Every structure is written in C-alpha cells, then in structure tokens.
Amino acid sequence: MPGSAADESAEARFAAHIDDLISFVRASPTSYHAAAELSRRLDRAGFHQLDETLPWAAVEGRHYVLRDGAVIAWQTPASISEKTAFRIVGSHTDSPSFKLKPHATTTNYGWQQVGMEVYGGGLLNSWLDRDLGLAGRLVTRDGEVHLVRTGAILRISQLAPHLDRSVNEDLRLDRQRHLMPILSVSRPDLDVEDLLCEEAGIDRADLGFHDILAFPTESPAVIGPRQEFLASSRLDNLSSVHSSIAAMVGVDPADDIAVMACFDHEEVGSATRSGACGPLLEDLLVRLAEGLGRVGAGYRAMIARSSCISSDAGHGVHPNYVDKFDPTNHPLLNQGPLLKVNANQRYVTDGVGGALWMRACQAAGVPTQAFVSNNSVPCGSTIGPLTATRLGMLTVDVGTPLMSMHSTRELAGVADLSYLSSALGAYWAGA
Structure with missing residues (x-):
C-alpha cells in the first residue's frame, strides 16, 4: 500500500x-x-x-x-x-545535434556565426533560443585525440513575431539560413577553432581535424508534483x-x-x-x-x-x-x-x-x-x-x-x- x-x-x-x-x-x-x-x-x-x-x-x-x-x-x-x-x-x-563544419567561423553583418551541419533527425525548433556549448574531439596532426567541451558559447536565436506574424502558425526552418548559431558580435578576429584549441590546451598549428558537436548546457532536472519525471x-x-x-x-x-x-x-x-x-x-x-x-x-x-x-x-x-x-x-x-x-x-x-x-x-x-x-x-x-x-x-x-x-x-x-x-x-x- x-x-x-x-x-x-x-x-x-x-x-x-x-x-x-x-x-x-x-x-x-x-x-x-x-x-x-x-x-x-x-x-x-x-x-x-x-x-x-x-x-x-x-x-x-x-x-x-x-x-x-x-x-x-x-x-x-x-x-x-x-x-x-x-x-x-x-x-x-x-x-541528434549539429556538427561543426571545417573553417566554421564567418562574419555576417557584424555578427560572428558558426557553420554547422545538422546531425540526425532532431526536433529542430527545440534548439532555438537554447544556451549551447561545443564538445567532441580534436585530433592533432600526430593522431593524438583530445576531448574538449566548452561552456555556453552559442545560441540559435529566433526571429521575433513582430517581424514574422506567421511564425506561430507556420514555422519553417531552412537548415542553412536559419540554424547558424551566433558566437559573438563585432569580433572578426574571433575563431571558434582557436577557442576549442585553447580550451583543450593544444597549439592551433598542431590541429589536424575535429569531430565537434553542439550540446544544450542546461542541466537535467527531476520535475513533477511528486518528482516523477526526468527532463534532460x-x-x-x-x-x-x-x-x-x-x-x-x-x-x-x-x-x-x-x-x-x-x-x-x-x-x-x-x-x-x-x-x-x-x-x-x-x-x-x-x-x-x-x-x-x-x-x-x-x-x-x-x-x-x-x-x-x-x-x-x-x-x-x-x-x-x-x-x-x-x-x-x-x-x-x-x-x-x-x-x-x-x-x-x-x-x-x-x-x-x-x-x-x-x-x-x-x-x-x-x-x-x-x-x-x-x-x-x-x-x-x-x-x-x-x-x-x-x-x-x-x-x-x-x-x-x-x-x-x-x-x-x-x-x-x-x-x-x-x-x-x-x-x-x-x-x-x-x-
């Protein structure tokens, strides 16, 4: 009982x-x-x-x-x-996630953005307005693997409804145009691969290639009136x-x-x-x-x-x-x-x-x-x-x-x- x-x-x-x-x-x-x-x-x-x-x-x-x-x-x-x-x-x-493209950092109208490729069949709208980090592996030219993860450094921002009155009835996300995360603003010198190498403690000149993905930084939480659910x-x-x-x-x-x-x-x-x-x-x-x-x-x-x-x-x-x-x-x-x-x-x-x-x-x-x-x-x-x-x-x-x-x-x-x-x-x- x-x-x-x-x-x-x-x-x-x-x-x-x-x-x-x-x-x-x-x-x-x-x-x-x-x-x-x-x-x-x-x-x-x-x-x-x-x-x-x-x-x-x-x-x-x-x-x-x-x-x-x-x-x-x-x-x-x-x-x-x-x-x-x-x-x-x-x-x-x-x-499902977003995977970092080669030579990913670009500057658009003063914003620094990161080129990413959709990985898997994610519920794409759930990635909007989330605090995102980057994680994965950096591989140096000698083949050594370095795991890396950042804090929250990215965001895919939605367009306000004032600028698109149909957004709540007809949200359509173009995977190339609408899902490029924002990295920074007015920092054309900033490069995401530099940030990752710095985080991992390796010289950028030694980087061979990488497998880096975005992840939501919000921590899992037990919720519900009787703590019966896990949100994660x-x-x-x-x-x-x-x-x-x-x-x-x-x-x-x-x-x-x-x-x-x-x-x-x-x-x-x-x-x-x-x-x-x-x-x-x-x-x-x-x-x-x-x-x-x-x-x-x-x-x-x-x-x-x-x-x-x-x-x-x-x-x-x-x-x-x-x-x-x-x-x-x-x-x-x-x-x-x-x-x-x-x-x-x-x-x-x-x-x-x-x-x-x-x-x-x-x-x-x-x-x-x-x-x-x-x-x-x-x-x-x-x-x-x-x-x-x-x-x-x-x-x-x-x-x-x-x-x-x-x-x-x-x-x-x-x-x-x-x-x-x-x-x-x-x-x-x-x-």
Whole structure:
C-alpha cells in the first residue's frame, strides 16, 4: 500500500538511479565523452581494457574495447560449457545535434556565426533560443585525440513575431539560413577553432581535424508534483546506455557471456566503423569465441544459441496527439519499459524474443508495456534489425518511453529508467 516500506525502498532505488543518470548525462555531451565515461566506470568496476590492434592473451573475466564513440564490454561466467552463448544488450551513444563544419567561423553583418551541419533527425525548433556549448574531439596532426567541451558559447536565436506574424502558425526552418548559431558580435578576429584549441590546451598549428558537436548546457532536472519525471537532453539514447552500464557492473552471469554493445552513429544510419552496421561487434564476438576455443562450426553454433536485446528509447502516448498513436496500445511514463513491435520488422520483436523479454521482466519484478505504431504513421527503427541481419541471432527491441523524443529537452519517467536496468540485469543473469 502507499507509504509502505516497499514503496519507500523503490523510491530510494529510483532516486539513486536518477542521480547517477544525471551525472552520466552531464559527463556525456557527445558520444566520445559517453565512451570515455563508460571506460571510467568499467575501469572502476574491475574491467580491463583490451587493445584491438594487438592479439589478446586471454578473454575470460571482465574486459572491454573502446573505438571512437563506441564501447563493447563483456564478462564471462565462472565456467564455459558446450551450451554457453552470448547475451548481448545493444544501445547507442549518439543523439541528434549539429556538427561543426571545417573553417566554421564567418562574419555576417557584424555578427560572428558558426557553420554547422545538422546531425540526425532532431526536433529542430527545440534548439532555438537554447544556451549551447561545443564538445567532441580534436585530433592533432600526430593522431593524438583530445576531448574538449566548452561552456555556453552559442545560441540559435529566433526571429521575433513582430517581424514574422506567421511564425506561430507556420514555422519553417531552412537548415542553412536559419540554424547558424551566433558566437559573438563585432569580433572578426574571433575563431571558434582557436577557442576549442585553447580550451583543450593544444597549439592551433598542431590541429589536424575535429569531430565537434553542439550540446544544450542546461542541466537535467527531476520535475513533477511528486518528482516523477526526468527532463534532460540525450535521453535517446543515454537512458539505455546508462541502464546497461548500471546493470553490467553489478551482474553475475550464470551460464552465458554478458555483452554490452554501445554503438555510435545510430542517428545517421549506423553505417560507420563504430556503428551497428559495421563489423565491430561481429569481429569482437569472433575473437572472444576463438579465445574460448570456439571456432568454425563451434562459433556458428554459439551464435545460433545467442540473443540480443536492442535497447533504444520509444514513445509514450501524447495526450494532445492521441490520433498519432495506436488506438489500443497507449504506453505511459512510469508504467514500465516498452516491448517494441512492428509487423514490417522496423523493430525485430517476434514471439520468441517477446517471451524472452517477458521472462526478464518477470524475473526482475518490473512491469512492461507494448508499443506498436498507428498504421497510418510511419515507424522508426533501431539497431535491432541491423544486428539481427548481420549476426543472424534472436533479437528483440525494447526501450524507455519518452515524451518529445529528439528534442533538446526530452521527458522520461523516473521509475522506467530503473525498471529497464533491472530487466537488463535479469536477462544477463540468465532469465
């Protein structure tokens, strides 16, 4: 009943998870920073980083590899048998943003502006009138990588309604003309790449190239009359990444190998060396199996026994736009993570995968709910179909329900985030 010791314990668990997620988001303005933060947490939990460019002497125990903005970690059970399989949780570290162009700083009518390219399918109007920073990596000519982040130095300002009376009825943003951030005024000597190099402590003459993205500097916040919501940027998909790492560092695999795969570039199609379309995960699984003496047909049999949970954010029903949702399935925030279903395999959940997810939720003691699209509204997709196609293993799509997905200020339910981590932990533990 309300106010019971069990309720108080759950609320304390939710609050601890949210506090840690907020710290994770603050540390992860880009995929590169998220990968660095994952590495830090894995090191602290006793995982050992392996170098992809070298042979691996041993793969048993707790290990991980880092590639650009992607991280794959695993831990093996106490003993390996002929029935051992992989249990994989996949997510992605990137979010929609704006990426810095080469030679980005320009002066227009006395204003210094920064040329940026739209990255992914963001809710563009949510970037207007936000305090924005720049973050990412600078690579010097010798190949050394320097992570960098600034404070709030940019803003994409809207045109006042006095100058465009139609703006509230017909907002149209030209990606080139209307989305160039302001950097400064009357400072033609100012260059954004100089600022970044100064922030990173490197000589501008040594800069080779960069991968720099904009991020909203506003901190995540717990809101609501009962503190039931989390408002934050990058919940798609740091909510899944964080739930994965929180589960991974605390799990004790029973019979199978627990694998956490956090890919980059999902928002732009995943077709990169650190994305889910690339060979990163497959190559790692091959090397891991070889290290355990499973090669050729033995490896193929291992893959056939394996499974993957593709964990990506989903949609909670919006009360102002109910016609955009399925008439029957109305997932709500704080009612449990989603089982994502699509007949055309934009999500790859099937009967076997759905049952696997139900077992994990039951073992964890958490609720779950279904998301399926309105037939008249096109469905998004995830890394699930990519992983299932590339590896040929059982895959199921799940995720945390959000409001305002791809906004700079998404909204999640505080309970769902902890629920997801518990279900992923139960899956890795053998449910």
